[in-house]
Amino acid sequence: MSRKKSKHEFRANTLPAMLTVGPVTLIMILLIAVPLLYVAVMSVCSLDEYYNVTFKFTLSNYTRLLNADYIKIYIQSIVIALVTTVLCILIGYPFAYFIARTKSKKKKILYMLVIIPFWTNSLIRIYGWRSFLGTSGWINSILQGLHIVNEPVDLLYKQGTTILGMVYCLIPFMILPLYTAIEKLDTSLLEASSDLGARPSSTFFEVILPLTSSGIFSGSLMVFIPCLGYFFVSDILGGGNSDVIGNLIERQFQSGNNWPLGAALSIILIIVTLILVKIYQKLGGDMDSLGV
Amino acid sequence: MGKIVEIEGVNKLYGSNHVVKNLNLSIEEGEFLTLLGSSGCGKTTTLRMIAGFEEPSTGSIKVEGESIEEKEPFERNVNTVFQTYALFPHKTIFDNIAYGLKMKKVPKKEIKERVLAMMDMVQLNGFEKRYPSQLSGGQKQRVAIARALINRPRVLLLDEPLGALDLKLRKQMQLELKRLQKKLNITFIYVTHDQEEALTMSDRIAVMNSGVIEQLATPSEIYEKPKTRFVATFIGETNIYDGCITNITDGIATMTLENGAVKVACPEDFSLLEYATISVRPEKMKFETKPVDGFELVAQVKDYVYVGSVLKCIVSLPNGNELKIERLAGQELPPIGSRCYPYWNPEDAVLIHNESHYIFEQLNSIKLA
Numbered sequence: 094m095s096r097k098k099s100k101h102e103f104r105a106n107t108l109p110a111m112l113t114v115g116p117v118t119l120i121m122i123l124l125i126a127v128p129l130l131y132v133a134v135m136s137v138c139s140l141d142e143y144y145n146v147t148f149k150f151t152l153s154n155y156t157r158l159l160n161a162d163y164i165k166i167y168i169q170s171i172v173i174a175l176v177t178t179v180l181c182i183l184i185g186y187p188f189a190y191f192i193a194r195t196k197s198k199k200k201k202i203l204y205m206l207v208i209i210p211f212w213t214n215s216l217i218r219i220y221g222w223r224s225f226l227g228t229s230g231w232i233n234s235i236l237q238g239l240h241i242v243n244e245p246v247d248l249l250y251k252q253g254t255t256i257l258g259m260v261y262c263l264i265p266f267m268i269l270p271l272y273t274a275i276e277k278l279d280t281s282l283l284e285a286s287s288d289l290g291a292r293p294s295s296t297f298f299e300v301i302l303p304l305t306s307s308g309i310f311s312g313s314l315m316v317f318i319p320c321l322g323y324f325f326v327s328d329i330l331g332g333g334n335s336d337v338i339g340n341l342i343e344r345q346f347q348s349g350n351n352w353p354l355g356a357a358l359s360i361i362l363i364i365v366t367l368i369l370v371k372i373y374q375k376l377g378g379d380m381d382s383l384g385v
Numbered sequence: 386m387g388k389i390v391e392i393e394g395v396n397k398l399y400g401s402n403h404v405v406k407n408l409n410l411s412i413e414e415g416e417f418l419t420l421l422g423s424s425g426c427g428k429t430t431t432l433r434m435i436a437g438f439e440e441p442s443t444g445s446i447k448v449e450g451e452s453i454e455e456k457e458p459f460e461r462n463v464n465t466v467f468q469t470y471a472l473f474p475h476k477t478i479f480d481n482i483a484y485g486l487k488m489k490k491v492p493k494k495e496i497k498e499r500v501l502a503m504m505d506m507v508q509l510n511g512f513e514k515r516y517p518s519q520l521s522g523g524q525k526q527r528v529a530i531a532r533a534l535i536n537r538p539r540v541l542l543l544d545e546p547l548g549a550l551d552l553k554l555r556k557q558m559q560l561e562l563k564r565l566q567k568k569l570n571i572t573f574i575y576v577t578h579d580q581e582e583a584l585t586m587s588d589r590i591a592v593m594n595s596g597v598i599e600q601l602a603t604p605s606e607i608y609e610k611p612k613t614r615f616v617a618t619f620i621g622e623t624n625i626y627d628g629c630i631t632n633i634t635d636g637i638a639t640m641t642l643e644n645g646a647v648k649v650a651c652p653e654d655f656s657l658l659e660y661a662t663i664s665v666r667p668e669k670m671k672f673e674t675k676p677v678d679g680f681e682l683v684a685q686v687k688d689y690v691y692v693g694s695v696l697k698c699i700v701s702l703p704n705g706n707e708l709k710i711e712r713l714a715g716q717e718l719p720p721i722g723s724r725c726y727p728y729w730n731p732e733d734a735v736l737i738h739n740e741s742h743y744i745f746e747q748l749n750s751i752k753l754a
């Protein structure tokens with residue numbers, strides 16, 4: 094009797110679940126969980142004298158991360174990420190507000206302008222900036238052609254250039270959650286505020302800003318975290334003058350050939366990310382609005 | 386008492402959609418005026434134009450004798466209670482109610498006193514620290530009213546404020562609103578599609594239909610002396626008969642209908658051979674089992690519906706039109722299917738000009754010319 098029932102249950106519940114969710118779970122395990130575990134294990138391995146990874150437990154990879162040179166780069170990376178986030182808010186908010194509130198037919202076009210860059214590889218787009226800003230690039234050609242300057246202006250390989258690239262790459266991640274938050278805003282609340290005697294500026298600070306803060310939060314998270322890791326932007330535009338944590342990791346895996354150290358850095362970055370997401374959740378952030 | 390709101394020749398167009406047509410309306414100080422009509426009749430648009438959320442396409446709106454077209458909503462001395470309440474979800478009840486005073490930079494101490502007094506008045510004591518999401522519909526409604534009234538507006542605009550409440554609460558709030566209005570002596574402009582609500586609360590009702598005020602009068606006048614066919618059918622239940630005036634004697638007209646002649650009191654502005662409409666309320670209708678003098682209607686009893694205090698009789702005329710007749714319960718009734726003779730006191734029936742009559746007249750004059 095009980096065997097019969099369990100067979101029935103298997104057919105009714107377990108089998109369909111395995112067939113539908115099973116493949117996805119398998120892919121997730123193979124492509125995400127296993128590599129992550131591999132990185133975690135790697136981070137506590139040591140190197141032998143020929144720079145081969147040996148499975149000998151050590152925490153020295155983590156203690157090395159406290160080196161003053163590294164700490165300088167962490168701080169630099171966080172500063173770049175913070176500046177990028179603030180710039181993204183300042184540029185993204187008015188834009189998102191405009192496309193969310195406009196009634197004109199341009200709304201769809203403007204929205205598409207935010208989405209379309211996603212369809213092109215960001216590496217290629219960043220190279221585009223390089224040829225745009227380089228000494229023989231467009232800007233310098235125009236400036237020289239108009240005889241505004243005689244020598245080409247050095248626009249590349251500065252921290253500001255890296256931040257420009259970061260803002261350019263990451264601003265859609267700010268605009269989309271902001272757009273969602275502003276779109277949800279009930280127009281009658283704005284009318285009520287105005288009706289009760291609030292000037293437009295008061296309505297903005299008293300009603301609009303507090304009610305769209307969730308969008309600012311999730312947008313900031315979506316910009317800040319990748320900004321710590323987008324090594325190719327600082328590589329191509331910063332030329333080594335504005336390394337982020339991502340550059341450190343990349344270098345350990347490539348030229349440094351010190352995989353355990355790179356793995357330890359990656360694990361630290363993952364932990365920092367998780368802590369930030371946790372804080373976001375604690376502040377009442379909505380996880381759905383992160384899944385742009 | 387002077388006129389507090391004057392609307393003169395206001396039109397509102399959205400593209401080619403003419404929502405409000407040549408509206409003229411003046412509202413007395415301290416009056417409870419209701420704009421009544423079905424959805425899309427322009428009543429909410431009218432209200433929003435007074436509040437300043439919409440601009441009239443043409444015409445002018447004056448509040449306290451001052452033209453307000455140039456004024457932004459935040460500069461107008463009117464406040465609105467929104468249909469959806471529009472409470473600020475991130476602010477406490479106290480801060481919601483205090484919002485208007487805070488914007489006017491009233492001293493904190495005075496704000497506190499006035500908010501607490503206002504909360505007392507709408508019976509919300511103890512709710513200061515709660516958020517709108519923690520309140521019931523009726524409580525939210527009170528907050529919305531308190532938030533508007535605390536600014537001591539000259540005119541309060543209410544956009545179907547009770548629409549979202551259940552019937553019992555709605556009835557209770559109707560009386561409370563009326564009480565508040567009398568107590569504070571503020572002009573209320575109230576928008577609703579609920580005719581019963583309009584009749585209960587208003588000093589005057591403006592019945593609107595496709596952007597036009599069909600009739601502006603007191604509730605009893607609207608109910609008992611409807612000016613147009615729309616008003617007669619929109620307010621309460623009624624029986625409508627179309628016909629032609631074939632005789633007028635001593636202020637009583639004989640109307641010839643499809644199903645025979647009837648009698649009706651005839652005001653002086655009706656003339657012989659005019660096509661007109663009669664409206665008779667079910668409670669004014671009667672019927673007998675024998676023919677009645679002056680009435681030629683013959684009908685068949687279809688059904689009796691018991692509705693508590695009265696009995697609703699449904700009888701049908703030969704052309705298939707059904708009449709509703711109310712009788713006090715407990716009276717003796719003819720059996721279903723039997724023949725009956727509907728009639729009424731000629732004074733209880735209302736004669737209404739029929740728009741088609743004017744068309745007919747114009748056609749005639751064209752022919753003559």
